[in-house]
Amino acid sequence: MLKIIDIYILRRYLMTFTVMLLMFIPIGIVIDVSEKVNKMIEKNIAIGDILVYYVDFTIYFANLLFPIFLFLSVIWFTSKLANNTEIIAILSSGISFQRFLRPYFIGATIVSIFALIMGFFLVPKASKGFNDFRYENLKGSNKTRETSDIFRQINKDEYIYVSNYNYLSKTGFNFVHEKFNGTQLVERVDANRIRYNEETKSYTLYNYNKRTIGEFNDVLESSSKEIKEYNFEPDDLTPVIYVAETMTIGQLNDFINKERKKGNANINTYLVVFYKKFSLPVSAFILTIIAVAVSSMKRRGGMGVNLAIGICIAFTFIFFDKVFGTMAEKSSISPLIAVWFPNTVFGILAFYLLRNAKR
Structure with a gap:
């Protein structure tokens, strides 16, 4: 007492x-x-x-x-x-x-x-x-939430990069997606801009270029606009600490488990x-x-x-x-x-x- x-x-x-x-x-x-x-x-x-x-x-x-x-x-x-x-x-x-x-x-x-x-x-x-x-x-006027380059490992063999990303409009710039087989690069996709479509859970890539690495010859694909589905979420393009800080304890625990399975380097x-x-x-x-x-x-x-x-x-x-x-x-x-x-x-x-x- x-x-x-x-x-x-x-x-x-x-x-x-x-x-x-x-x-x-x-x-x-x-x-x-x-x-x-x-x-x-x-x-x-x-x-x-x-x-x-x-x-x-x-x-x-x-x-x-x-x-x-x-x-x-x-x-x-x-x-x-x-x-x-x-x-x-x-x-x-x-x-x-x-x-x-x-x-x-x-x-x-x-x-x-x-x-x-x-x-x-x-x-x-x-x-x-x-x-x-x-x-x-x-x-600033461009409203990007991260001015420095953003690299992410989305699973064991795949990596993505954007020069900057606007979380509010779900848009990234100078997008690169690379796929490896061990240490060998097998596919690379470049786009000037990438935008997430919430309705279809897909991504629209502008000035799309894809290179598939062959044993003797590479296969090139290009288009002004391409809709693709990728195995990563828009949050994968945001600053890592920023993402973690905005989650409740339960959400953060689930997020960590998901990222650990994907082999995320962060x-x-x-x-x-x-x-x-x-x-x-x-x-x-x-x-x-x-x-x-x-x-x-x-x-x-x-x-x-x-x-x-x-x-x-x-x-x-x-x-x-x-x-x-x-x-x-x-x-x-x-x-x-x-x-x-x-x-x-x-x-x-x-x-x-x-x-x-x-x-």
């Missing part, structure tokens, strides 16, 4: 975290508006669409940065408790340091469950709305997004322990020293998270190990700091 001291700390925990979000999210919105207001006015975007975009923006970035906001908020209010000698009074009353941590764990549990639900269901929808708006209205990228949905809430507990251990003692420099230490730890955590996530996507390192490595390292750090804090 919660005591008065538990309710007091828990209320401070949740209130400070909420205030931290309410302070920084509007700042992010103001910065985003200042960068994009010219394009919004130029394209005469409806106010309603802009408001929906910023609702999605808020959910997307609150989920992305919530561990850091949580970490800094815990350091902030725990440092105030320490500076006011409230922690000394609590521990002097006979309450153990472990018992003192109980309301912190309850707060971290509440925040983690909320973050887990958001990551599974709300954030994918917000990510889709956020990125759709950006690529439709804010990425499977690690999808797995990184999948595992992060689980690792992000766990980081709330680890960062809470570190924040309490760092800020629970009264320091000569006051709250500023605790905040400086906290910011250094927070940026180190972000660095580890980004570096190992990228390593999993670009190398042979296991995505599971890469995603959970920062939590493991900082979990050990949390245990060490907690032992010293108890002393």
Whole structure:
């Protein structure tokens, strides 16, 4: 049963975290508006669409940065408790340091469950709305959602390429489809433009050229327009992280299983997004322990020293998270190990700091 001291700390925990979000999210919105207001006015975007975009923006970035906001908020209010000698009074009353941590764990549990639900269901929808708006209205006149070249392996022996792709019109440019037999190229299709037909689940290729590689002679086919059926979906032409971020946990799991059967070379990228949905809430507990251990003692420099230490730890955590996530996507390192490595390292750090804090 919660005591008065538990309710007091828990209320401070949740209130400070909420205030931290309410302070920084509007700042992010103001910065985003200042960068994009010219394009919004130029394209005469409806106010309603802009408001929906910023609702999605808020959910997307609150989920992305919530561990850091949580970490800094815990350091902030725990440092105030320490500076006011409230922690000394609590521990002097006979309450153990472990018992003192109980309301912190309850707060971290509440925040983690909320973050887990958001990551599974709300954030994918917000990510889709956020990125759709950006690529439709804010990425230049051609409205392509990816300017760099897009390569995909659609099964064991087939590869596709487009120079860029418009998700909203389901149109790609400079399309290439190659089919191999082992390491031997047996067929290549080129088209200036490819468009997906939702009604017939087929593709229309413009300025179509096909070369079938023969043992002695090649067979060439050409036409101004050709309708073909291919064993890939329009989502195979979208940026891989973007696709994964817009799916709920069930959809993402099914998508990963389908792509694994097709031998998709980008499977690690999808797995990184999948595992992060689980690792992000766990980081709330680890960062809470570190924040309490760092800020629970009264320091000569006051709250500023605790905040400086906290910011250094927070940026180190972000660095580890980004570096190992990228390593999993670009190398042979296991995505599971890469995603959970920062939590493991900082979990050990949390245990060490907690032992010293108890002393």
